[in-house]
Amino acid sequence: MSNNKYKILVIEDEANIRNFMETVLESNNYQMICAGSCAMGKTMFLSHTPDLVILDLGLPDEDGLVFLEFVRRDSPVPVIVLSARTDEQDKVTALDMGANDYITKPFGTAELLARVRAALRNCRLSTQTDTLGHLFTLIWQSITISVVSPCPAKTSA
Ligand code: CA
Numbered sequence: 001m002s003n004n005k006y007k008i009l010v011i012e013d014e015a016n017i018r019n020f021m022e023t024v025l026e027s028n029n030y031q032m033i034c035a036g037s038c039a040m041g042k043t044m045f046l047s048h049t050p051d052l053v054i055l056d057l058g059l060p061d062e063d064g065l066v067f068l069e070f071v072r073r074d075s076p077v078p079v080i081v082l083s084a085r086t087d088e089q090d091k092v093t094a095l096d097m098g099a100n101d102y103i104t105k106p107f108g109t110a111e112l113l114a115r116v117r118a119a120l121r122n123c124r125l126s127t128q129t130d131t132l133g134h135l136f137t138l139i140w141q142s143i144t145i146s147v148v149s150p151c152p153a154k155t156s157a
Pocket of ligand 1: 012013014056057058059
C-alpha cells in the first residue's frame with residue numbers, strides 16, 4: 001500500500017455527504033479519515049496528523065469553529081470549511097479564525113477536488129525554502145508566539 005498519499009480528515013456528521021466525499025477522494029488517490037463529531041475530529045486529528053482537514057460547521061456536539069480554534073492553537077494544517085449555511089458571516093468568521101477556504105453545500109465533485117488541490121498546493125508552497133516559504137513561516141511563528149505566550153517575560157528568581 002502506498003504511503004505517500006495525502007491524508008484528508010473529513011469531519012462531517014451527515015453520512016451521505018461523508019460517503020460522497022469518500023468515494024470522490026479515494027478514487028482520486030487521497031486517503032480519507034472520517035469523524036462524525038467535533039470530539040472525534042480532535043481525536044482523529046491528533047492520532048493521524050492529516051495533510052488537510054475538511055470541516056463541517058454544523059456538528060452535533062459542538063460548532064465546527066471549536067475544532068478550528070483547537071487546531072489553530074498549534075497547527076498550520078490547511079482547513080476547508082464545509083457549510084450548508086448561507087449566512088456570509090459564518091464564512092467570514094471561519095476565515096478570520098484561520099480557515100483557508102470554504103465550500104458551500106451542495107457542491108459537486110469538480111469543485112471539491114479543485115479546492116482540495118488548491119489548499120494542498122498553497123500548503124506545499126509555504127513549506128518550500130523559497131522567499132515565500134520563509135515569509136509564511138515567519139508570519140506563522142510570530143502568530144504562534146503571540147497566541148501561545150501572551151504573558152510578559154518569566155521572572156525566575
Ligand atoms: Ca452537519
